[in-house]
Every structure is written in structure tokens, then in C-alpha cells.
Amino acid sequence: GNSVTQMEGPVTLSEEAFLTINCTYTATGYPSLFWYVQYPGEGLQLLLKATKADDKGSNKGFEATYRKETTSFHLEKGSVQVSDSAVYFCALSGRNFNKFYFGSGTKLNVKP
Amino acid sequence: DTEVTQTPKHLVMGMTNKKSLKCEQHMGHRAMYWYKQKAKKPPELMFVYSYEKLSINESVPSRFSPECPNSSLLNLHLHALQPEDSALYLCASSHQDQGNQPQHFGDGTRLSIL
Numbered sequence: 711g712n713s714v715t716q717m718e719g720p721v722t723l724s725e726e727a728f729l730t731i732n733c734t735y736t737a738t739g740y741p742s743l744f745w746y747v748q749y750p751g752e753g754l755q756l757l758l759k760a761t762k763a764d765d766k767g768s769n770k771g772f773e774a775t776y777r778k779e780t781t782s783f784h785l786e787k788g789s790v791q792v793s794d795s796a797v798y799f800c801a802l803s804g805r806n807f808n809k810f811y812f813g814s815g816t817k818l819n820v821k822p
Numbered sequence: 823d824t825e826v827t828q829t830p831k832h833l834v835m836g837m838t839n840k841k842s843l844k845c846e847q848h849m850g851h852r853a854m855y856w857y858k859q860k861a862k863k864p865p866e867l868m869f870v871y872s873y874e875k876l877s878i879n880e881s882v883p884s885r886f887s888p889e890c891p892n893s894s895l896l897n898l899h900l901h902a903l904q905p906e907d908s909a910l911y912l913c914a915s916s917h918q919d920q921g922n923q924p925q926h927f928g929d930g931t932r933l934s935i936l
Contacts, residue, residue, distance in 0.1 A: 742922040753826075753912050753927035754865070761922050799864055805921040808853060809878070812864035 712737045714800050716813035723790055723820050731785040731816045733774075733800035741802040743767075743776050743783040748797045748815075757785075757798070795820045825849055826928035828913050834934045837903060843931045845896040845913030851926070853919035854896040856888060857912040859930070865912055871896060872919040903935045 717732040735741065742761045746754040758767030763778035772787045783800060800813040826847045835841050845854065853872050857865035870878035871890040885907075887899040896913055910930040916923040 744924060746927075751929075753828075753929040754914075756924045756926065759924055803921050803923070808916055808919050808921055808923045808925070809867060809870070810865075810925060815862070815864050817862075 712741065712802060712804060712811045714802055714811050714813035716798075716800050716816050719797075719815070720817040720819055723818070725792055725820055725822050726789045727820075729785070729787040729790045729794075729818070731798055731800075731818070733783045733785065733813055735781050735783065735800075735802050735811075737781075737802055737804065739805050741804055743774070744801045744803070744810075745772070745774055745783070745785050746799045746801060748799065750796075754799065790818070790820045792820045792822055794818060826913055826915055826926050828911075828928035828931050830931055831929070832932050832934075834936060835900070835903065836936050837905075839903075840899070840901045842900065843898040843911055843913075843933075845898075845928060846894055847915045847926070848894055849915065849917075849926065850893075851915035851917055852893060853916045853923070854890065855914040855916075855925060856896070856898055857914065859910040859912055869898075870919065877919060900933075903933075905935050908933055908935045 744759045745757040747757045758769045760767040760776035766775045774785045797815045801810045829844045856868040859865045868882045869888045874890045889897040912930045914925040914927045916925045
């Protein structure tokens with residue numbers, strides 16, 4: 711079956727630190743992978759996506775590479791800002807149907 | 823600004839009330855979704871509509887009744903809810919219901935059951 715595992719949070723960093731949030735998956739077939747961000751009191755916003763192996767998704771300084779050999783899609787950012795404080799969800803969808811499987815979410819706190 | 827609009831933003835209701843949540847999108851998407859999200863948890867899928875027809879019901883209790891009047895609108899009718907139904911209800915849409923499509927979420931309706 712399909713599932714997503716994310717690293718436990720919260721992750722607390724100082725401003726300008728390097729960020730990595732780990733995400734691994736199990737899936738049948740060839741899923742698409744997504745990162746979403748949720749700010750307090752809001753819905754989920756699509757951050758980036760990758761639809762096939764070795765694709766790199768990027769947006770707003772965040773990057774993630776679809777690694778089929780390690781079944782991973784780790785989120786990285788070189789220099790975080792206080793405004794990046796939020797909950798980050800990794801998700802996958804199967805090829806045949808757009809049902810999403812979400813990870814448990816990782817809360818990021820960035821201190822000035 | 824989100825392209826999926828949900829109303830109301832907040833709703834407080836008693837266990838005997840009947841109310842409806844509304845969701846609207848004008849992106850031409852043909853798949854729409856309802857999710858329930860409890861605090862500090864990921865969203866849980868409730869229903870999927872594809873081309874205005876219900877395609878997935880994730881064994882949701884009948885006190886939740888979805889409706890898709892047209893391709894832009896999605897409603898969730900609520901009746902005789904329980905306190906454990908208090909949560910953030912999120913609507914989402916995607917271009918189609920086939921895989922690889924990112925889902926676009928609204929900001930949700932925060933529901934409290936007294």
C-alpha cells in the first residue's frame with residue numbers, strides 16, 4: 711500500500727540556518743510527490759512537487775528531489791527565515807487516482 | 823489569496839442543528855474533495871467528487887452529507903453531529919481525479935460542536 715513517513719517535530723532553528731525535513735514513502739507503482747505548507751489558521755498551500763524519479767521540485771528557496779532508489783523526498787532550504795515557521799506535510803498520490811497520502815506533518819519553528 | 827473559497831470560516835453548532843459548509847472554485851477543476859483535519863494531525867480524506875459525481879466516500883458517517891450542485895460548488899451538509907466532529911474542514915480541488923494532480927486547498931471552516 712501507499713504511505714508516507716516524516717521526521718518527528720518540532721524542528722527549531724535559528725534564522726539563516728540550513729533546513730532538512732526528511733520524508734520517505736512506500737508506494738505501488740510510480741507516485742507523484744508533493745510538499746505542502748500550512749500556516750496557523752490557514753489551509754494547505756502547495757510548496758513544490760515532483761512527478762517522476764530524479765525530478766527536483768523547487769519554490770521560494772525550498773527544494774526536494776524525488777529519489778526512487780532511497781524512496782525519499784527530503785525538503786531542504788539553505789537559509790530559513792522566521793516567516794518559514796509553519797507545519798510542513800509530505801504527500802504522495804498514485805498514478806491512477808488522485809487520492810493523497812499525507813505524512814504526519816513536521817512543525818518548524820524559526821527563531822530570530 | 824487562496825483560489826478555493828470556503829464559507830463560513832467559523833461555525834459553532836449544537837448537536838441537534840442542521841448546517842452546511844460551502845466551497846467554491848473557479849479554476850475549471852473537475853475533481854473536488856472534502857477533508858477533516860484535527861489539531862496537529864494531517865488532513866483525512868472524507869469524500870471525492872469527480873465530474874460532479876461522488877467517486878469516493880471514505881466510510882464517513884451519514885450525519886455528513888456531501889453535495890456537488892455544479893462543477894464549481896461543493897457543499898457539506900451537517901446534521902446531528904457529535905462533539906468529536908469538531909475539527910477544521912478543508913475543501914480542495916484538482917484539475918482531474920487522475921494521479922499527479924496537485925490539490926489546491928481552501929482555508930477551511932473551523933467547526934465547533936457544543
